Amino acid sequence: GAVVSQHPSRVICKSGTSVKIECRSLDFQATTMFWYRQFPKQSLMLMATSNEGSKATYEQGVEKDKFLINHASLTLSTLTVTSAHPEDSSFYICSASALAGGGADTQYFGPGTRLTVL
């Protein structure tokens, strides 16, 4: 199956700093990438959808100026958490699809990044 990687797998940072998380599709071109956030014992919640070369579409309640998404190539999307605070501590997971729109059965998930903000 298709492989999606994330880097780093775990990051600890101080409050007020910015953190960048990378999501890469290793063996296919990802037209669409999705960023999710998962708090302990909670559902995965979609944060934003990005298509290569265009601006990301953010879900209601997600601050686009705080969570910067760049999908500059067909194999790489980055999520930057700016001025991170302890409440941003969560498990961030990306998924990628070769199709525009990315139907549920075409999305492949990355292994996730555990962010801890002190």
Place this chain on the structure above:
Amino acid sequence: QKEVEQDPGPLSVPEGAIVSLNCTYSNSAFQYFMWYRQYSRKGPELLMYTYSSGNKEDGRFTAQVDKSSKYISLFIRDSQPSDSATYLCAMSDMNRDDKIIFGKGTRLHILP
């Protein structure tokens, strides 16, 4: 009412038993129903994908969808310790650009 409800468990069953996991939902527009398996500190892995009502079988896994009751199930036969994981139900509606709505997940422990 949340769109998707799923008992978080944990659910502990002995090895070899049949496991039944289920979710209820409120949005009748959902047409695609998925089950994901998520191991600790890993991303979810798609197990089963079904469209509309009915059953789908894949090896030891059977997914059932009852749209009239807004209820979906995942059955695992001959459960094994390696099946221990969190199982997330999820669903989507094509009219919402395939946005996936996840349940909270049920933690499953298969006891050797």
